[in-house]
Amino acid sequence: MAKEESNQRIKFAYRLSGWSFDGGSKSLLRDQADKILPSEYTAEMESEIFCPVCYTILIRVPKDKDYFSNGRDAYFAHMGKYKEVKCDLRTMRPEGKRYDNYEEAQKAVDDEDLVVISGFLQQRPEAPEVPAGKYDETPVEDINGKLTEVPLGRHSGESFKLPSKITTVAGICRRFDENINRYYHFPNGKLAIRLIDLLHDVRDVTIEDEIPRLYFGIIKNIYCLAENPKPHNKRMTQLQCSSTVRDFRIKPTIEIAQQKGITETSIGRVVIMYGAVKEDGLGLGIENLKWGEFALLPRQYEGLLIT
Ligand SMILES: [Zn+2]
Structure with missing residues (x-):
């Protein structure tokens, strides 16, 4: 249980009071929950925090906030009760994601669970000048890349042609909390790996x-x-x-x-x-x-x- 999960791959938990894994709407949880770091956990959040990937209830370890002075070594862990719900954030060593067939992989791209990156922008695209004194980067959206053959089939040697993006690290940073649990396939990569593990x-x-x-x-x-x-x-x-x-x-x-x-x-x-x-x-x-x-x-x- 908790002990074998001390790898700290759950970077944040969804917190929504009154929500339950049994029967609760997952999209409602995603839309309305707060995102809580292990160090931000307080006792009143008990039974209100959920895994960002499998949505089952989480516990904070250690449960008692005062155990460590600053919560630095605290982490979230799944509960044994939902053992049968598969979640790769439970594992110490992450495996790459594979897909049964093209449709499943394409759906993952459509749902933004999988991002195929065919390259990073080498130059700043033509964009309106940034107002003087403002150092925030001009937002630049991803550019659609070519269909890219990626070896992500569950059967060995099987690959799919999927839409790719030419992106920027800034783009990955922009919605970083959402991106962190997504699977990314980088140029020449063999596997799709969650951003957190990349x-x-x-x-x-x-x-x-x-x-x-x-x-x-x-x-x-x-x-x-x-x-x-x-x-x-x-x-x-x-x-x-x-x-x-x-x-x-x-x-x-x-x-x-x-x-x-x-x-x-x-x-x-x-x-x-x-x-x-x-x-x-x-x-x-x-x-x-x-x-x-x-x-x-x-x-x-x-x-x-x-x-
Ligand atoms: Zn989970």
């Missing part, structure tokens, strides 16, 4: 990795080597990293960093990026991030990644 913490990275992956990191320091910085100079952005790594940097140009809202005031914020980890000086980093390949995570979602 995100790698930079603090756990100790070696190079040539396969592009999705990473998140906390900005530790921002500086520029140029004396009179120009838009094409690099805004050195250092991220919190493993103690065995000298430093971990991304180096967007000042111009692009500005468009992304990454400024000297962004220290402590979370940045999400898609790329390969390479040596950078004596440390590590992700180089040549293109426009759509990194973004600041809106503050309201930080609690879903950083506890």
